[in-house]
Amino acid sequence: MNHIEKMHHYIKLTSAEHSTADPYHITVGDLTALREISRTDLYGALCLAFEYGRAKGERRAAREREVRV
Numbered sequence: 001m002n003h004i005e006k007m008h009h010y011i012k013l014t015s016a017e018h019s020t021a022d023p024y025h026i027t028v029g030d031l032t033a034l035r036e037i038s039r040t041d042l043y044g045a046l047c048l049a050f051e052y053g054r055a056k057g058e059r060r061a062a063r064e065r066e067v068r069v
Contacts, residue, residue: 024060026053 001009019025030052038045 022060024056026056 026049030049034045034049037048
């Protein structure tokens with residue numbers, strides 16, 4: 001299994017696959033903005049995408065904790 005396959009496997013194991021109905025997933029607007037940044041700063045765009053995804057994940061987790069209470 002190569003590294004990309006491992007990444008896809010990890011995503012499936014954590015049930016983090018993309019869904020257009022989930023407001024915490026990346027949007028086309030997000031991707032478009034990241035594409036623009038990547039033209040001058042590829043690594044900065046990748047880091048921003050990761051940090052943004054993590055922030056969205058943490059908000060989703062917080063929201064799920066609120067709903068359970």
